[in-house]
Amino acid sequence: MIDYLPSSLRGLMVAAFAAAFMSTIATQLNWGASYLVNDFYRRFVRRDASEPHYVLASRLATALLTVISAAVAFRIESIGGAWKLLIITGAGTGAVLLLRWYWWRINAWSEVAAMITAFVVSVLLQTVGGLDSDRPLDFARIVLVTVAVTTVVWLVVTFATRPEMDATLVAFYRRTRPSRLGWGPVAARAPDVRPSTDGLANLLDWVAGCVLVYGALFGVGKLLLHETLPGILMLGVGAIGGVVIYRDLSRRGWRSVVE
Numbered sequence: 001m002i003d004y005l006p007s008s009l010r011g012l013m014v015a016a017f018a019a020a021f022m023s024t025i026a027t028q029l030n031w032g033a034s035y036l037v038n039d040f041y042r043r044f045v046r047r048d049a050s051e052p053h054y055v056l057a058s059r060l061a062t063a064l065l066t067v068i069s070a071a072v073a074f075r076i077e078s079i080g081g082a083w084k085l086l087i088i089t090g091a092g093t094g095a096v097l098l099l100r101w102y103w104w105r106i107n108a109w110s111e112v113a114a115m116i117t118a119f120v121v122s123v124l125l126q127t128v129g130g131l132d133s134d135r136p137l138d139f140a141r142i143v144l145v146t147v148a149v150t151t152v153v154w155l156v157v158t159f160a161t162r163p164e165m166d167a168t169l170v171a172f173y174r175r176t177r178p179s180r181l182g183w184g185p186v187a188a189r190a191p192d193v194r195p196s197t198d199g200l201a202n203l204l205d206w207v208a209g210c211v212l213v214y215g216a217l218f219g220v221g222k223l224l225l226h227e228t229l230p231g232i233l234m235l236g237v238g239a240i241g242g243v244v245i246y247r248d249l250s251r252r253g254w255r256s257v258v259e
Helices: 007-045 051-075 078-089 093-099 108-127 137-161 166-176 184-188 199-224 228-251 254-258
Strands: none
Touching: 007 051, 007 108, 078 108, 078 137, 093 108, 108 137, 137 184, 166 184, 199 228
16 A cells, blocks of 8 residues: 555545544444443343443443553554454353353353453463463463363353343243253243254354355455465355355245245
């Protein structure tokens, strides 16, 4: 951009990058504050406070997130480092986020415990444990240990805390109709609902969706870097994932609904 664009277009591109940056920052700060206040603070800490109180809490949460984000960003030296940070601090939360659709016993505390544990364990492994996420072997160790510890913690928290209220579980069951295999006690309270029998097929579609997304992302990236053969292979693998999803949804009659 600096080498080939005239001054006018360089200024326009800088303004566009600044606008994109600020829109992303604003979105993440608003989302983070909303999550902390509405989904955690308002639900578990102060349930009956006034609206001005929650507005003030949102402002404080936004300011806190801004400071934390600036401190973290100051220590990150590359985009790759940012992705590694996201991966290791979120390792272990994927299982609970996925299994909540298949197991009625998972509650909000399961997810909270998973997120907090993943963050704490990954930070401790890098600070106290001396592991370096920039080293491939250390990075793998951080991910594996974080996933193992996080899984044990959220399972313990799940069984140590109460499940969601019956009304909430039944309402969710009626709306999503998950497989009866993991929702037996809730299904018994809603005998009029016909549960889904496509649990394994949905899991296969999830795997195929991951293959489709990552195959397309990395395939396009390889092509942009002039690595033609790896790019074509990855795009082909992603296309296979798309075909699996399309054939499965067509088999279940979703094709006519979409069209």
